[in-house]
Amino acid sequence: MSNIIDAKNLGKQYRLHHGGLFVNASLKESFTAFADRLRRSVHPAPLEQKKIVPQKVESFWALKDLSFKVAQGERLGLIGRNGAGKSTLLKILSRITWPTTGQVKINGRVSSLLEVGTGFHPELTGRENIYLNGAILGMNRTEIRRKFDEIVWFAEIEKFLDTPAKRYSSGMYLRLAFAVAAHLEPDILLVDEVLAVGDASFREKCLGKMRDVGRQGRTIIMVSHSMAAIENLCTRVLVLDKGQKIMEGSPARTIQGYLNAFDDKDKILSIEQWDDRRGTGEIRIHSFCVLDHERQPVNTLVSGKYYIFRFGYKAGIDKAKSIDFSFTVSDRNGRVLFRNRTLESGLDLPATLCPKGYLDCRIPRLGLTRGRYAFGFTMIVDGVESDHLPGAQGLYFDVMDGDFFGTSQMSDLAPVIVDHKWTIDV
Numbered sequence: 001m002s003n004i005i006d007a008k009n010l011g012k013q014y015r016l017h018h019g020g021l022f023v024n025a026s027l028k029e030s031f032t033a034f035a036d037r038l039r040r041s042v043h044p045a046p047l048e049q050k051k052i053v054p055q056k057v058e059s060f061w062a063l064k065d066l067s068f069k070v071a072q073g074e075r076l077g078l079i080g081r082n083g084a085g086k087s088t089l090l091k092i093l094s095r096i097t098w099p100t101t102g103q104v105k106i107n108g109r110v111s112s113l114l115e116v117g118t119g120f121h122p123e124l125t126g127r128e129n130i131y132l133n134g135a136i137l138g139m140n141r142t143e144i145r146r147k148f149d150e151i152v153w154f155a156e157i158e159k160f161l162d163t164p165a166k167r168y169s170s171g172m173y174l175r176l177a178f179a180v181a182a183h184l185e186p187d188i189l190l191v192d193e194v195l196a197v198g199d200a201s202f203r204e205k206c207l208g209k210m211r212d213v214g215r216q217g218r219t220i221i222m223v224s225h226s227m228a229a230i231e232n233l234c235t236r237v238l239v240l241d242k243g244q245k246i247m248e249g250s251p252a253r254t255i256q257g258y259l260n261a262f263d264d265k266d267k268i269l270s271i272e273q274w275d276d277r278r279g280t281g282e283i284r285i286h287s288f289c290v291l292d293h294e295r296q297p298v299n300t301l302v303s304g305k306y307y308i309f310r311f312g313y314k315a316g317i318d319k320a321k322s323i324d325f326s327f328t329v330s331d332r333n334g335r336v337l338f339r340n341r342t343l344e345s346g347l348d349l350p351a352t353l354c355p356k357g358y359l360d361c362r363i364p365r366l367g368l369t370r371g372r373y374a375f376g377f378t379m380i381v382d383g384v385e386s387d388h389l390p391g392a393q394g395l396y397f398d399v400m401d402g403d404f405f406g407t408s409q410m411s412d413l414a415p416v417i418v419d420h421k422w423t424i425d426v
């Protein structure tokens with residue numbers, strides 16, 4: 001496969017001016033700075049504090065030494081925390097801004113949906129903007145006309161086709177911008193957070209369209225904070241942090257790696273000293289962790305993935321007639337969502353015990369939606385409570401939306417997902 005994008009040592013430096021108005025600031029930031037200065041002139045500081053603050057110019061790198069290649073037909077997902085440099089990179093690729101260092105070679109026509117407003121002329125009507133964007137992509141009138149109806153149908157703006165774009169609501173603007181970007185047959189489609197805005201049905205329509213564009217073998221680079229959408233649509237994922245590439249690889253693995261990397265809570269929880277527990281203590285749980293399919297401890301889980309819930313125990317006895325262990329998972333209101341119990345699912349714990357070991361509960365597909373969940377547990381030895389800790393505040397794990405059904409639908413209406421299939425019988 002040939003590379004359609006080849007970026008070498010890309011860097012983008014921004015200069016921030018302190019004390020005056022920001023050079024690169026948004027209108028809101030400038031206004032806040034201005035209002036602040038006005039306030040200071042109406043209520044001057046006491047004499048001794050009144051100093052002239054020289055304007056300080058500070059520069060920082062929004063992207064640093066970033067190299068990557070994208071092959072034709074690849075669908076690359078860009079993820080990273082706020083301010084990581086994702087939008088800056090898409091702006092460079094769509095030539096809205098230029099890199100300070102490095103270079104990027106692009107062998108194809110790029111169409112992008114970045115922040116609402118870019119690529120659209122506010123004074124022109126919807127119709128004129130469609131033709132303008134087509135022309136920018138190098139298409140002739142006949143080619144654009146062929147796509148025109150589809151764009152208008154997709155954007156649902158028939159009635160407003162001859163209204164200037166500046167009169168559009170932000171939702172209409174976004175629908176038209178996405179429709180134009182996705183339908184005008186670009187070689188490379190760049191999309192920044194389209195799923196963060198718009199209503200659920202429009203988001204679904206966009207995802208469907210992006211799937212079609214991908215199936216046509218076009219190249220897509222997509223930024224999203226929705227891990228389910230990234231996992232469903234992308235063939236490769238790149239993680240940016242502070243302007244640098246910190247991870248890259250297959251979606252499932254890279255997403256889990258990203259979630260682990262920014263998690264500073266202890267991944268193996270010691271519960272030896274935890275108060276608020278009952279029981280004789282013959283067998284006690286001293287640690288808890290969740291392991292992923294590579295047996296690495298994780299704090300943030302993804303819906304639909306394989307996990308092992310691992311409880312470390314210590315036994316003060318070496319024989320017991322019966323051992324029954326269970327744990328519960330509860331929502332933030334303390335409502336128990338499910339309980340997994342050795343006795344019910346058929347694990348016959350051995351009568352002779354090692355002094356310490358692990359009780360591992362394998363969950364082939366985690367059926368929880370995005371949220372924070374508490375857990376608690378109970379160990380019963382010979383019918384007597386040996387160790388019991390109810391679901392408590394500090395005992396929790398987090399779940400991110402994942403592509404449970406492989407459809408990129410990510411409802412979090414209810415906390416529990418039950419695996420199922422639909423058929424129609426007539």
Ligand SMILES: Nc1ncnc2c1ncn2[C@@H]1O[C@H](COP(=O)(O)OP(=O)(O)OP(=O)(O)O)[C@@H](O)[C@H]1O
Pocket residue numbers: 014015024025062080081082083084085086087088089
């Ligand atoms: N025009 C600008 N002038 C100055 N700084 C900027 C400018 N544009 C972006 N930045 C800064 O560059 C850094 C990277 O911003 P960028 O918008 O690329 O992040 P992002 O990864 O898209 O974040 P988010 O997930 O919040 O959208 C941030 O610290 C941001 O404040």
Ligand SMILES: [Mg+2]
Pocket residue numbers: 086087088192
């Ligand atoms: Mg951004």
